[in-house]
Amino acid sequence: MKLLRLLFVSALIIACQSEKKEDKKEVINPPIAKKIPKELTSHGDTRIDDYFWMRLSDEQKNADNPDDQTQDVLNYLNAENDYLNEVMQHTEVFQDRLFNEIVGRIKKDDQSVPVTDNGYSYYTRYEEGSEYALYCRKKITENAEEEIILNGPKLAKGYSYYGIGSQDVSPNNKLMAYGIDTISRRQYTIFFKNLETGELLNDKLSNTGGSATWANDNKTVFYTTKDPQTLRQNKIYKHVLGTDQASDVLVYEEKDDTYRCGVFKTKSRDYLMIGSFQTLSTEYRFLKADNPDGNWQVIQPRESDLIYYADHFGDDFYIRTNRDATNFKLVKTPIKKPSKENWTDIIGHREDVLLENFDLFKDHLVTAERLNGLRTIRVLPWEGKDYYIEFKDPAYTAYPTSNLDFDTNILRYTYSSLTTPNSTFEYNMDTKEQALLKQENVLGGFSSDDYTSERFEVTATDGTKIPVSMVYKKGISIGSETPLLLYAYGSYGNSTEPTFRSDRLSLLDRGFIYAIAHVRGGQEMGRQWYENGKLLKKKNTFTDFIDVGKYLVDKGYTSSEHLYAMGGSAGGLLMGAIVNMEPSLWNGIIAAVPFVDIVTTMLDESIPLTTFEFDEWGNPKDKTYYDYMLSYSPYDNVEAKAYPNMLITTGYWDSQVQYWEPAKWLAKLRDMKTDNNILIMDCNMETGHGGASGRFERHKRTALYYAFLFNLEGIED
Template structure:
């Protein structure tokens, strides 16, 4: 493998790359042609004709055959990049410290940490009693557990208060349907019971024998039931503690940091409701904290005689903090601790014996605020740039003045920092190592710029590029966004991204509406009947980057996954001329059909995000932007679509049908490629190295379009 080192001048890259490579001829390779079997889909008197509806039949031999032919076509079309993909994989893998370990944290007399061994793709979960100098105890070796499995994921690892038993969940299909098991940590043996079809998490009562867990609806995969299990008993006889009958809500269970309460949550996009009960024994006597009221969102944390409540009550769009006695939890008893602020989003809180730590966002930037309960101190941690990410990490200990938080920036590897909230002194416990011998953060330039939206608003954009990259319109640029569910894409460091930056790419994160980068109103302005703002924001950022000579339409690329894949589908319909290539990962592109099918996982819980198309107003609006419904004859850019056959979030048939229709309607001489991982789901391949192979495929697609061959 020839490593493409940091060059003295990125212009050298383009001098060599603008010469056409001698590729094998691919024009004679014909893509698979999906048979058209028109199906009429009628709603509100409107008929949509879906030629590829037959692909929805999971496990049909015809469907499997078509997907396999798509994979064969992809392999043939990218055969000339296979060696380069291997080089990229080895390059990215070479930056990772394989024999790595997390920073240990102490909980209930044990130090816990995760480590990796050289050549192994899965984590080893360990602990040491009392002191880090003591003998290591391996709780779980995922490498052993994953043997013989094409996919493996462990989740929900939790230990009883007497430190003797571990509960954990395992998924070997990638449908996010976990089986909960129990392990005796003194003997290493597994208990006989298996609890199927769960979220993977189990919450221990303080009696060390009772656990609470969430079970999923087997068809929709909505977590709608909370059960109580007594260790050593038959799971089929577990007691149903709570059932969520509203199909737009999902349920979950956790223990308060104080360890005093078991809390059952029930949430939809717009509404929250909690129940709580003593954690001392396996009770089923849960009390409603505050009954659900449409539009009222809240979350709760316990401290001494009060619950602290983050809420949007009384039009607190960016949320405020309130408290209420544990004996009177209804909203009429809530009193204000931190008021609502129009320019600051309240994101989270961490409670300590003497301190309240508040996570905020102001003008898009993370803020960590430290407040003493006795009001003797109130200050913010200092951060000195505009392209960083900072957040509290594992802070299990309640009686401590030490806060752990993480920090990284677009050009700065991740650090775990220990901060003394009394003395305000900090200690870096660990900084991510970037191997390979040639990483220097000073070689990369970070910027935050603002693009003007079509309606006059300002859209923030975080950018990084190599210092030798010229901003004269010739550089290739990869523009990323997500833009849904209020999920914010913070500007964080990536070792894999270096493989693009070192080859002359600029990387830009468009903080479009639909996320919460600029507060809750930024999210509200990019959902439901305002969803198109997400798409036009992305396009307006693209136009701004071209106008400012960061790139040109011949060298601009777009990337998004899942709901961000919907964004990709929308922009290639709305402004295909702006992009030379698009990466669409597990894309949600058949919006109307999916949102009309309440048997599909997640559909009913999504109505408050996208709208319910059973209402004609939402039906018409969705239909006006749904990528699949709006794929008409036009010159599409080069597109690479990926999916997982077992995806529970976005079913494989959405991208499969979309690709078939794109090929049928595309008027340009461009590539539309489709790769289906037949063993994976929404998150792609399992294991830290297998995932790199998928990134290498994405990067090879982009670099190939730029004629960059090494």
């Protein structure tokens, strides 16, 4: 009887504690955004946007004294951050532990592999505890002393965000131009430094793309500026040192607002190039680098659906192009007669191989190709038989990198897999001997042998085979209770590479499987893989991802109660689409800087990035595209139904996906969803699309991601 009484009392105590926990949860009330209905009408169709008021102009965001609307937006975003902190408060200690665990794997006094360029060896190195790098060089002579040409920790001191752009050294090695962004909107100011004296020049170029291209006279640079509203790189100026920016000469203006432009120098250093880029078309102009005041010439005038990229070797331009070649081919053309009528094939088109890039050497041509969904490297001696470098992992990436020296038989390339840390090799293209220069040093007793990677295919609804890359720790029990995080991007032809990340070990070591769905919209399986995942075929990206998720459940890798999905930016649009289409398939979603209000954004050409993305998504001013985009737009398709647990992130200064898109989406989800699942947003008020600028600080958000997942899985350590 006494035992029964004790059991009854214990049960009562537990019940009371449970009630108190429930009461505590009820006290945490999420912010409820006010509604100000705004009618948006296109093609006779009217949408009501209750949260359009959240959009602020750049002038409002930068004003010293916020107006009423700005204050309302700030109050709402801060309230969401407060709510996030309340909901995740019980994980704060765990987040700190995860953060320390993640950064604890990073070598604090690390140094990059030196790169040889014009008589100097350039590298970056970190000192113990520094968030930012020291940019250094040494002369390629015996016992040469280190020169710190840019002191990142010193420059960044006092800034909440400090983005260092390109560092461009003059041909005589005496001067350097470098770009700085302290707002996180990728509008850089270019400064000039005398590398012999360490002094800054008076020259300063504002609102630039972040890099400067030197002519061979060591006093003239070319640079891009941005439209201050849309941030489109649309003008290229010539600047002569010692003059004011206001007197710089406009050498090119890209007036077609579906294009952006840039300027660079060929590997030979003989020519300057201006490129105009659009999703489906490019155009290049060239000028002898010894003659910066000369007249620019067009290689091949722009045409719809004609993409090409040019570099220089000898008397010819070598060009990668899609002309009569869906997967691209390599041609060459005389400098004196560069137009397409004179292009001759060097490497013809192949149906099963995507030509991604090429690199020119004195005695060799090197191509980066994609075969069966994986990157590979091909070496083609100008005289002799070509061959491929062999790699063994089932899922990996490999590509040439930092090959600035033309007169060499040494190729430098990077290799990584889901179980192999980033590794830099030097490869002798004549003897096929190679040497490992550096492999990412993962501290804490890491061993590749403790992990297993797989690669397999999933048959999509329409019969297409979707590649999947997967990694997990050996010895874990795989079944319906196994947590699995599925990732994808699937846009712009950007392929998601199966590479190593040391921060991912915190997931794998706690029993998670990590998988990548190589969905259409990327370019893993060739150019058609991209073509079949954009415009009026965009939904293939979403259904591919869902089909992979269902396969993983059906094959017993996990279950819907333990399946999670993650994507960022355009991959965040993917997250928004799949939760509308198959909300019950996922237990949790991480949508990072998600592009979710696609119709409204693409109708507004004043928003950065809109105009030159019509070829990716379609122009909703055309009713065909409007109807199709509206049918999958995450924001427009939120419904009164149950949604999975969700963590959304954004940055107040994001210029690529403006903060109001995820903020509006969150508000609408919270208003309409019928479940009691977690819905939270982390809005970093000091950063933009890429998050924090410091190499350690950025992992605080990673720790938040993982704490969110572990909390849903009941993992507390």
